[in-house]
Amino acid sequence: MKTKLLYLLLLLPLTIFAQQRELLNGRVISDTMKVEYVSIKNLSSSASVVSDADGKFRINTRVGDTLRVSGISFSDAVVKVTNENFKEGLIVIRLVGNITMLDEVVVSGLTGNLAYDSKHARIVETPAEKFDVHQINKDLYIKSVAGNGRGMDFLAIGRMVSGPPKRVTPPKQVFITDKVFAVAVRELYSDKYFVESLKIRKEDITLFLAYCDEGESVRYLLNPNNEFQLISYLSTKSEQYLKTKQ
Structure with missing residues (x-):
């Protein structure tokens, strides 16, 4: 009986140690686009981190844990942590980009002859006065000269419509919605x-x-x-x- 008890006491620290989670380096990649600032969650412990601009991250995990990677432009990926990941000190997760399918587009009035169509295609010009710069910017505080960080530079739109502004030195600020x-x-x-x-x-x-x-x-x-x-x-x-x- 004493021998069995001693054997159990010797195994207990090993069992506790085996259950401990360690920091594991990771990298999220994609064949179609750059991966940055995606969410990585350990479904086995509820720990969550966000990758950096290069898709790199570090997360507390152990063998057998399940990681879920989520990003706005990607389909979710779910992977299990293996012994090989800890041996290599790295887990690499590949994401697949979400493809947005457009509705069918019907183009009429073309002959199929590119040389002819390029010369005879009708171009309709839209008067600049139809664009209201103040209406475009009504919901924004203009606090930056660099754009709003999500793909549109409203100051550039204003320059195209109303011409270049007076030469002033703008403050370094950012767009914030009200x-x-x-x-x-x-x-x-x-x-x-x-x-x-x-x-x-x-x-x-x-x-x-x-x-x-x-x-x-x-x-x-x-x-x-x-x-x-x-x-x-x-x-x-x-x-x-x-x-x-x-």
């Missing part, structure tokens, strides 16, 4: 992101964003420079929200 947090985030991301990446039902998106809206304390996340923090915040809040629905 809309409330929940409304701004709802307009920023598609239903597909909430449903597929965050697992929020389409009919619950509005309630979920109201749950996430903590007033002024989270408005800094609307700064385009903090978008990867916003994604991480939404991922964490979605886990908490889904627990309240159980």
Whole structure:
């Protein structure tokens, strides 16, 4: 009996040690586009991290844990951590980009002869006065000369429409919407992101964003420079929200 007890006491530290999680380096890659600021969650421990601009990350894990990688432009990937990953000191996860299929486009009035069509195609010019720069910028505080960080430079649009402005030295600022947090985030991301990446039902998106809206304390996340923090915040809040629905 004493021998068995001693044997169990000797095995206990080894069992505890085997259950401990360690930091594992990781890299997220894609064959079609650059991977940056995606969310990596350990489904076995609920730990979450966000990759850097090169897709690199570090996460506490152990052999057998399951990792889920989510990104706005990618399909979710779920992988299991293996002994080989710890031997190599690295886990590489490959993502597949989401492909948006357009509806059928019917083009009429062309002959199929590229030389002829290029010369005779009709181009309709739109008068510049139809564009209202103030209307375009009505929901934005212009606090940057670099654009809003999401693909459109409203100052450049203004220069094209109304000509170059007077030579002034603008302050280094950023675009910040004056809309409330929940409304701004709802307009920023598609239903597909909430449903597929965050697992929020389409009919619950509005309630979920109201749950996430903590007033002024989270408005800094609307700064385009903090978008990867916003994604991480939404991922964490979605886990908490889904627990309240159980």
